[in-house]
Amino acid sequence: MLQLFEKQHGFRRDSVSLENWRNRPFNTWAFRNIHEFIPTAEVPATDNGVEEPKVDETWLTSQEIPIGDRRISISAVLQETYADTLVVMKKGVVVAEFHAPGFTTRSRHILFSSSKSVTGMLAGILAGEGTLDPDEPIARHVPELATSAFGDAKVRHALDMRTSLVFNEDYSDPRGDFARYRRAGLLDPALDGEPVETVISFLASLKKAQRDHGGPFFYCSPNSDALGLVVERASGLRFADLLSQKLWQPLGARSNALVTVDREGTARAGGGLFVTARDFARLGELVRREGEVEGRRIIPSEWVRDTVNGGSRDAWTTGNFADWLPSGSYRNQWYQTGNEDGAFFALGIHGQWLFVNPRSEVVIVKFSSQPDPVDDRLKSLNMALFSAISSIV
Known part of the structure; x- marks a missing residue:
């Protein structure tokens, strides 16, 4: 099977890992x-x-x-x-x-x-059913985020990427915020000595920036996971x-x-x-x-x-x-x-x-x-x- 895979793709299946799966040539598979x-x-x-x-x-x-x-x-x-x-x-x-x-x-x-x-x-479907109000606080639904940057943010702020977060969405920094976020979601391998995080615990750790929610568009993927x-x-x-x-x-x-x-x-x-x-x-x-x-x-x-x-x-x-x-x-x-x-x-x-x-x-x-x-x-x-x-x- 490994030989057939290598013939089809140009590399062995066991050469694909969490360290390299987004890199070519591995990402195509x-x-x-x-x-x-x-x-x-x-x-x-x-x-x-x-x-x-x-x-x-x-x-x-x-x-x-x-x-x-x-x-x-x-x-x-x-x-x-x-x-x-x-x-x-x-x-x-x-x-x-x-x-x-x-x-x-x-x-x-x-x-x-x-x-x-x-x-x-x-x-939008839930809003139409009356089970979600975009003007409600996020923490009303997810109390685990009450002491985070999301604690005083509304659902609307997350929907429109207008929350105030200290977060740098740098896909190339292996030690940055985004890499830590990926590790919490099991998309990257764990680092030795780093505490194990989950998506919720990672979101709960995010701090508010020095601006109010509802300001400029600030692309930040954790908004969508909070949503x-x-x-x-x-x-x-x-x-x-x-x-x-x-x-x-x-x-x-x-x-x-x-x-x-x-x-x-x-x-x-x-x-x-x-x-x-x-x-x-x-x-x-x-x-x-x-x-x-x-x-x-x-x-x-x-x-x-x-x-x-x-x-x-x-x-x-x-x-x-x-x-x-x-x-x-x-x-x-x-x-x-x-x-x-x-x-x-x-x-x-x-x-x-x-x-x-x-x-x-x-x-x-x-x-x-x-x-x-x-x-x-x-x-x-x-x-x-x-x-x-x-x-x-």
């Missing part, structure tokens, strides 16, 4: 097989999850599109951006797709921070069960999802979801249709409209992401482009995208295995790709 080395909880889909046949990719990949001052084939863009898969949906129907070698319509892939946008939708705990406590369901019952099954997802968990079983609501591209596209179509699928209301339309239109420009322009998305804003764990099409999206490190263009009625999912967690040049290239595809399908 690891991002599709996260459940083999990190604990997960299952998110059941519907029992009749029949997936439609694959759509031929030739038409899509052979197209040439304008990118800046050059014309380039979509195939070349996919290669340049380390694409694992691309699914294009028009008016709810898959019209084009691409799969890298070894990837199929049933292959799952880690979403990283695109998971946050799913958590935001769960909050994951809030939706669990408000609903009385574990995150995976809540997602299955309130969203994944009503949506009509065809494949079971997974979510990574820590040693206590706490889900990584901010980055641990693991799904198929087509099911993620179905979620995007649900949001494009303002929370309704096949005549059934799943997410309140008011929540969806607020999500795609309600972000604060002042918070964004004074925040820490304004340079790469100058016209953008952020609301309920989703990005708004601010462009004339009203496009909005979910985004995860290493190139995980869910892009929705309401004007062209297009939803695009792209999963990737970029070498670097964050690459502004590739983000811009992907955005140009999505805009071009939206105009030709």
